[in-house]
Structure formats: structure tokens, C-alpha cells
Amino acid sequence: MLAKIENKDTQSVITALVKQARKLPKGLYISLTWDRGSEMEAHRTFTMATKIDVYFCDPQSPWQRGSNENTNRLLRQYFPKGTDISGFSQAELSAIARQLNERPRKTLQYMTPAEKFGACAAATR
Numbered sequence: 001m002l003a004k005i006e007n008k009d010t011q012s013v014i015t016a017l018v019k020q021a022r023k024l025p026k027g028l029y030i031s032l033t034w035d036r037g038s039e040m041e042a043h044r045t046f047t048m049a050t051k052i053d054v055y056f057c058d059p060q061s062p063w064q065r066g067s068n069e070n071t072n073r074l075l076r077q078y079f080p081k082g083t084d085i086s087g088f089s090q091a092e093l094s095a096i097a098r099q100l101n102e103r104p105r106k107t108l109q110y111m112t113p114a115e116k117f118g119a120c121a122a123a124t125r
Helices: 010-021 043-050 062-075 090-101 113-123
Strands: 031-034 053-056
Touching (some): 031 062, 062 090, 090 113
């Protein structure tokens, strides 16, 4: 999921994350691992609103959020470093997310993230 935010301040980030989290089936989104950016200083507000625990990586330890690092690498194909993404609409961001979610991944035994998500969602019912 990609969410358009007005800026990186805590309130904007938390509001966008809560909105996105509420779109997911309960029980499927259990935790969120974040780096140590100041935009998550209100992480308790997010957890109270969503019942999703937030964990923080150790400084300079990107391997603690490998899926995020891999996704960032894939996003660079759409948004090269330094790209101003403020001009993209939520619809454009959602289309990019859809393309990435329909792309097979080796780590998922060549299933797409969308297929894996669907299987996990079906298993929680």
C-alpha cells in the first residue's frame, strides 16, 4: 500500500497509516516495523487506533526490515532517488502499488504479493 501524505510530520504520517491499516482484514496486520524517523513519535496513537504494535529497528540495521528495503528498491524503478512525488495523485500511487503487488517474488516462492495476501486473508476467516 502506498499512501499520499501532505508532509512527513507525525500527524500526517499517523493519520495516513491508520487510514491504510483500517482497509486490511483484522488479524492480518499485527505489527509494523519502522526505522527511527521522528515521524513515528506518536506511534502509541497509531497502536491505540489500530491495535497494531509498532517496533523500531536498531540504528543503521536495515536487515531488520528486509521486506521494506526490498520494496524501497523496487519503488526506485518508479521514483528514482531525488524524485519529487508530491505531484503524484493517490490514484497514481495506488496503480504503482498494484503493479508491484502483481509482480512475482522469489521470497514468496514466485507467488505475487497479492496472491500471498489473498491466501493469508482466506486463512484468517
